[in-house]
Amino acid sequence: MERRLFTEDHDAYREIVREFVVREVAPKLERWDRERLIDRATWESAGKQGLIGLGVPEEYGGGGQPDYRYQVVVMEEFARVGAASLISSFSLQDDIVVPYVKDLGTEEQKRRWLPGMASGQLIGAIAMTEPGAGSDLQGVRTTARRDGGDWVIDGQKTFITSGVNADLVIVVARTDPAAGSRGFSLIVVETGTPGFTRGRKLDKVGLHAQDTAELFFDNVRVPVSNLLGTEGRGFTHLMERLPLERLSIATSALAGAEAVFAGTRRYCFERKAFGRSIGDFQHTRFQLAEMATELDVTRAYHDAAVFALNEGTLSAVDAAKAKWWATETQKRVVDRCVQLHGGYGYMIEYPVARAFVDSRIQTIYGGTTEIMKEIIGRDLARAEAGRP
Missing domain, CATH: 2.40.110.10 (Butyryl-CoA Dehydrogenase, subunit A, domain 2)
Structure with a gap:
């Protein structure tokens, strides 16, 4: 039923990202939270490893790789360790600021700013x-x-x-x-x-x-x-680039939800209550079944949107659909995963608790769910008005 999103090249790149996560991300998460800041050395290290600046043309020091699937790989691997703040920061750089400079900048602007953004030395x-x-x-x-x-x-x-x-x-x-x-x-x-x-x-x-x-x-x-x-033409420039921004948020939402679900599924079959694992209770299995289905359906739409983006055909309306659906799905999934963890789900030391507070913004920034529905609704109204 599925159309595989990734190729062997993406799988090889995933190993590079995974090694970076083990070395540069997982050990620093608690310190970053305490300091309320991601250190600049991590940005520069990511630049050297090719984890940022992938879409920057090679002539400006970037990876020259417009295939968005590589960005998806980065977000998925960061999500596995709960690095939601890093996902948000890096995707802002690569999916929002860099495209503005790359697409709209003069030659002088691109030569002034893009090399530093690709190397992690300039943050936008x-x-x-x-x-x-x-x-x-x-x-x-x-x-x-x-x-x-x-x-x-x-x-x-x-x-x-x-x-x-x-x-x-x-x-x-x-x-x-x-x-x-x-x-x-x-x-x-x-x-x-x-x-x-x-x-x-x-x-x-x-x-x-x-x-x-x-x-x-x-x-x-x-x-x-x-x-x-x-x-x-600033307003037009903004509107033209919102589909990528909103797909980026949808990607982070799906990656985050899938990571939390995977951890919760393992927890449910390890945690014992009343003499058996809580995953053996019908209610728990039904909850897991519902979440697995919602995530699979969301994944299908998301992957189709990624292919459309790569082909240059992703519309603002389809991106709005991906954004509101994926983020609302993430919110529902994470909330149910907290419930399945019981009291432990409320302890910030557990990844599911951190995901609970980190994911709440997803339905708000980049355009609220309500704004996304308004965009879709207006398109439906226009289509209906144009019917014979």
Whole structure:
């Protein structure tokens, strides 16, 4: 029934990733959580091993490999040890920031930023969300005005992933307040620029090792050459790249859910209660059967979406379907796995407990489940309106 997602080349790459996880990830998870930060040495080590920058063309120091299945391998292997924060941080770099620079950047911009991003020496972020705006990009108030050869940026952003570590931030700003959706532009602000400051490292429910911050822009001057893409087409640029971002979140959700389910299944047949393993009780078997089925069905849709992405045919609507379904499935699966662990499921030392707090954000960021359903619903309404 299944169409195998991976080839022998992907399997060989998986061994490289798995060795990296044993050496560089698993031993550091607790320290990262305590420090609320992933050390930069790990980023650079990942760059040397080819775990980031895969999609960066070889001429800019990257792997020159556009096949998204390699990214899936990385997320699956990180998920096996519960490294959700690392998944989020690395996928932001590779699935969001790098494509913006690669696809929209000038030759000078690409040569300035892509080599460092491929090596892990430059960490990127994208600043969209603002206090009070949330998923409503039309509500962005941060402004950028031309002043001679500079853009002058004023405003505030929040919930910015990699906001503490970031060396460069792609800022969504209004460059023409009177132009509506045609008045947004993307402008890169680099660390150390006067007037650019970072606020609190936000204390989140989960994903503790992933640095998330408030960013402030007070009369920040950057050269006109830091405009990314076309002035006034920022909103379009965002919409064009959201399918990859949302598939990335779907991938991390599925990988995380499958990892937690695998651990829970083993636990159920090792844990004894009333003289037998809890997996021998019908209710437990039914729970496991339901989760296995949901994950298999989700995997089928996800893998089809990955093939579509590689072929350049993944639509925004199909990506929205993958995002909301996979993340809601993850939420349901993890919650039931906690229940099957009993009291141990509430102990943070158990992977299922960490997964419980780490996974809760998945249905929120990258566009909430409600926003995903609205995208799908609008498409259905348009199709119905166009029927003869």
